[in-house]
Amino acid sequence: MKVIFIGAGPGAADLITLRGARALAEADIVLYAGSLVSKDMLVHCRSEAELFDTSGMNLNEQIAQYARAKQHGLLVARLHSGDPAIYGAISEQMRALEDLDIPYEVVPGVSSFTASAAVLKVSLTRPEVSQTIIITRNEGRASCIPEGESIAALASHQATMAIFLSGASLQNTVEELLLSYPGDTPAALVCKASWPQEKTYSATLSTLLSGVFSEDWRLSTMLLVGEALASEPGLASRLYSPEYSHRFRKAVPNG
Ligand SMILES: C[S@@+](CC[C@H](N)C(=O)[O-])C[C@H]1O[C@@H](n2cnc3c(N)ncnc32)[C@H](O)[C@@H]1O
Incomplete structure (x- = not known):
């Protein structure tokens, strides 16, 4: 049993990572921030998965679901919009999971x-x-x-x-x-x-x-x-310039 925090990306169902989609497809319980996570993302879930929209739940109610999942040995996916590390309010959930001795991991997302x-x-x-x-x-x-x-x-x-x-x-x-x-x-x-x-x-x-x-x-x-x-080209990076050598490529004299 564990809780997997998953970055859902900005909205489109195919902008979640493969790892995130696989974890969603295995989860027994899915908590998602319905105010920001598109419902389209839930296509990745099993049809029998229990779904909870956290926009109407406080922290204690969310933690109660994690504790119930521990009791029954269920896998939990917790979907956050974009990347969970940015304005995702994950640290308070992580501290609560540690207090309950529930293992967790994080799958990053497209911010x-x-x-x-x-x-x-x-x-x-x-x-x-x-x-x-x-x-x-x-x-x-x-x-x-x-x-x-x-x-x-x-x-x-x-x-x-x-x-x-x-x-x-x-x-x-x-x-x-x-x-x-x-x-x-x-x-x-x-x-x-x-x-x-x-x-x-x-x-x-x-x-x-x-x-x-x-x-x-x-x-x-x-x-x-x-x-x-700005749309005007300005200075380009030298990274792909033919005259620029680096560890993986030798410069071509005169481009
Ligand atoms: C609570 S923050 C969550 C940010 C998220 N963790 C991320 O990495 O994108 C919510 C804010 O993220 C931005 N945001 C989230 N999804 C967006 C989207 N699809 N397009 C533009 N801005 C978005 C908006 O500024 C919104 O007010």
């Missing part, structure tokens, strides 16, 4: 920030533009932001930023970003990447808000910002 970059067909890093991605979020009622990690403070690096849970306070977020980034910095919103309802909006930081009705972007929205998102 929504990389899924959003894929939808936009952009690279989040570019040589001499940005080689750093700052993953952050807006403050929520359940999660305070530590001092020094305000959007304005992080924006001062002018790196690429992937801002989770940004939909509810888009206006404030953009205002804080504009304290450090130039107004013509590329910015994009991606809502429900890989879901049938997926939508995107690309603009610059200073024009982003005038082009959207914020209410339409409240939930499941990723805000990506940074010069690396």
Whole structure:
């Protein structure tokens, strides 16, 4: 018996890992965060599996299912959206499992920030533009932001930023970003990447808000910002340049 935390990916049923899908196919009990995990993902489950949507359950109710599974020797799959390590609230579950002496493992998933970059067909890093991605979020009622990690403070690096849970306070977020980034910095919103309802909006930081009705972007929205998102080619990485040698390939003189 064990509990397997599985990254469900951003939404599409085929964006879960093979390992995650195999674990789902074996599980007797499946707990999934119904507010963010697409029901399509449940096609990977056995038809006899017991399914629980955790969006209406508190931590104790979830732990009670783990304890019941231990009693009966059942395999539990716990599905989290994207990758479980990012804003997944898994540590409190892990501590409770340790207290109950229940073994667990984690299967990573495709996070929504990389899924959003894929939808936009952009690279989040570019040589001499940005080689750093700052993953952050807006403050929520359940999660305070530590001092020094305000959007304005992080924006001062002018790196690429992937801002989770940004939909509810888009206006404030953009205002804080504009304290450090130039107004013509590329910015994009991606809502429900890989879901049938997926939508995107690309603009610059200073024009982003005038082009959207914020209410339409409240939930499941990723805000990506940074010069690396610009469509002009700029400097390319030397990695595949014919003149560049490395451990696995010799440079070709004159390309
Ligand atoms: C509680 S966090 C979970 C993040 C998740 N663990 C991950 O790695 O993507 C929820 C936030 O992730 C982002 N998100 C989740 N799924 C998304 C999707 N399909 N498209 C865009 N953003 C998404 C949104 O910012 C949403 O408010």
